[in-house]
Amino acid sequence: MSKRALRSFERSLPMALLRAREAVMKRFLPTLREHNLSAQQWRVIRALQDEEGSDITELAGRCYLLGPSLSRILQNLERRNLIRREQSQDDNRRSLIYLTEAGNALFHAVAPHSMQRYEDITDKFGYGKLELLYELLEELVEKLDAGDDAQHTETKQGDKAA
Amino acid sequence: MSKRALRSFERSLPMALLRAREAVMKRFLPTLREHNLSAQQWRVIRALQDEEGSDITELAGRCYLLGPSLSRILQNLERRNLIRREQSQDDNRRSLIYLTEAGNALFHAVAPHSMQRYEDITDKFGYGKLELLYELLEELVEKLDAGDDAQHTETKQGDKAA
DNA sequence: CCCAGAAAATTAACGTGTTATTGAGATTAC
DNA sequence: GTAATCTCAATAACACGTTAATTTTCTGGG
DSSP states (O other): OOSOOOOOGGGOHHHHHHHHHHHHHHHHHHHHHHTTOOHHHHHHHHHHHHSSSEEHHHHHHHHTOOHHHHHHHHHHHHHTTSEEEEEOSSOTTOEEEEEOHHHHHHHHHHHHHHHHHHHHHHHHHOHHHHHHHHHHHHHHHHHHHHOOTTOOOOOOOSOOOO | OTTTSOOOGGGOHHHHHHHHHHHHHHHHHHHHHHTTOOHHHHHHHHHHHHSSSEEHHHHHHHHTOOHHHHHHHHHHHHHTTSEEEEEOSSOTTOEEEEEOHHHHHHHHHHHHHHHHHHHHHHHHHOHHHHHHHHHHHHHHHHHHHTTSOOSSOOOOOSOOOO
16 A cells, blocks of 8 residues: 555554663663662763763763763762762863772672673574674664754744643 | 673663664654654554553553553643543443544644654665564564563453463 | 853753552452 | 452652753853
């Protein structure tokens, strides 16, 4: 038929990606939960272990988080003494973020479990298929992000109370 | 290379799935936003268009939403007169949900744009690759969920465990 | 130096994800 | 027929996603 109906949910691409992500996250969340960490908090700790002294904008980019989310996450981690801030000398607008000793210890407590989960997934799904999946996902993002002219941002009307 | 360190973010599977999902959603969100709909609200409206008179538990399963989220979404849609509720006769705990005329009209206003976005994506990425991606994602979920109890339970008609 | 504009970070406001809890209505057991 | 139990739906509490607005600081042109 020329005019197809909308895909059913089971074949909807955003839904399929969501399901897959949740299936994967289910393998990681129990360990994180034992350490009272959300997936996002763990991303931040990993990123800081990779490279300390990032400013917040750079950290947000590496963790794929938006500023406001990261701002709240850092407040939380700071309360728990897992990170600390230092004012940048060059630019007083910037804070540089560092793992504390406790943060570093937490990383080393969680990391082995996290690695184990990756190996579980690789074993269950197959190394080749996993690599193929990575490539497809990457290519999808590339091609979709390429031509974005059709993104006419909407005209905002004032009614807030929608 | 698999035993040495955690994957970098660029190669992390949850992150890759997240990026892909967001790249896809970027194509749909502008249209939804023009109609003051979130992706989840749109999922609910689509599901109701498919099959009206669902109870909330069944609707949650079809929309892949958890109860509390759906509860809030339905309150929102009800305030906006896009859905209405009816008490089930058989079981007073259940509400059955229906699209109103306005909800139905909204569906028909948005659906063509949504279809067009799917066609854009298929064109950009390629039909074959898209199908391959679907299959891989499905297989990933299957293999990871094997042996786990599913979090988002689907309403399976048919065999109730005897 | 002063001021307009840009950038870094936070805050505000709203909607959703998630777990635990609650309350009303069904179901089962005894 | 009543008590224990299960189920449906809503609520509470917290964290995150997202857009807009605010504050502070830096920068560049007069």
